[in-house]
Amino acid sequence: MKTHTESEENYIKALYHLGGDQPVSNGDLAQRIGAKGSSVTQAVKRLGQKDLVDVVPYKGVQLTAEGVRLAKAILRKHRLWETFLVDKLGFGWEEVHPLAEQLEHIQSEELVDRLFQFLGSPKHDPHGDPIPERDGQMPPVLGQPVGAFVTGNEIRIVRVEDAGTEFFDQLDTMNINLGNTYMVQATSAFDASVQLSSTSGSFWLSKDMCANIYAIRL
């Protein structure tokens, strides 16, 4: 169990996000990391020497099996810390991402295991995203976009996309949270918006909101 720099871990994370175990272009990686292409070329060269990625010059970079394993371990930490911050410390889901980006680099198997237990062995984080298991297995990705349901369906919100601060703010002002249940009242053929109702009334969700909110049918 070698130890890696924060920068290395960020590259691994970005590669996993962009392509999973598939090749990723230098440019896409550069954009995601927020660095220039030339810096990325160097960085992946270093990662290649540690056998975390396979590099084909001018073609692309691809995580090795070990790289994927590491990426999942980091993602596990990230999502566990997010869960801690929201469930235990009372942060809002829009605030936790940058904090988890720092905490995910803390090096300690034992800490992760204990945190996992402390949080009640969660399968999903506060956004509903699956938390990788210790062994790398992934719990199911839950739900379908709200737009996919039809009038009369009873649904429960189970996941939201990380679509930026404004999106989370909108969720907050509309009082929409994971676990909420609604009835699909109507769907607009004009602008693809959806009307939901609950005990506390009914409201319309825009197409863009629907696309980033996932639910299951009850």
Added chain:
Amino acid sequence: MKTHTESEENYIKALYHLGGDQPVSNGDLAQRIGAKGSSVTQAVKRLGQKDLVDVVPYKGVQLTAEGVRLAKAILRKHRLWETFLVDKLGFGWEEVHPLAEQLEHIQSEELVDRLFQFLGSPKHDPHGDPIPERDGQMPPVLGQPVGAFVTGNEIRIVRVEDAGTEFFDQLDTMNINLGNTYMVQATSAFDASVQLSSTSGSFWLSKDMCANIYAIRL
């Protein structure tokens, strides 16, 4: 509120540990940090440019007011995280130091404040060391070495020195914990050891153990 590198923070911490707001020699600092003198010379030069320390070449380095403020903020984080690890995650007090050394560098006022609240606004960490307040005030340093009490005193353990793994192991095997109360049964004029008794029996504590265990009289 500037942000500092981990290395910088470690120097600040070391300086505070070694001298508080008093000058510290290059050599002592080097030893504490675990780097060569030449590296330290450079490092403190950088810190000087950020007005965190005053440097007098060949003489010594001294934290500025701002440096002391930062040192206390880091110590606060360190001790809050140690408290979290022991109280919430069930780590043993001997395991938490290296973890807290990582966690203390996490950058977020809000996180520290929320953690503090979550832990019940503690004044002392699991070793009994005072946790600096938000504003830099220091709660009292508790207790006197066990060797300072006399036969007949009833005492409560309130603090232990961070005297290394073997010391903590010894505490564990002897089942000595913060909060335990004892009666001083006898003190040896020969080897300065002390006999303590509780409901579960009595035992002798060596001079070296006594020197690292602090208690208050009840």
Added chain:
DNA sequence: TTTTTATTTTAGGCAAAGCTAAATAATATT
């Protein structure tokens, strides 16, 4: 007070991680 010893600083190197500018390869267009 001079000399010896110990400490500290300078000088010069190395690796990580970023940058810009120039060169090269791959892709798209005519």
Added chain:
DNA sequence: AATATTATTTAGCTTTGCCTAAAATAAAAA
């Protein structure tokens, strides 16, 4: 197929932070 455009890599520079070896300074001993 030849050329133009876009993407990627190379080359060379910067900062942080560590290193070793040599020079300079301060402290201790003679």
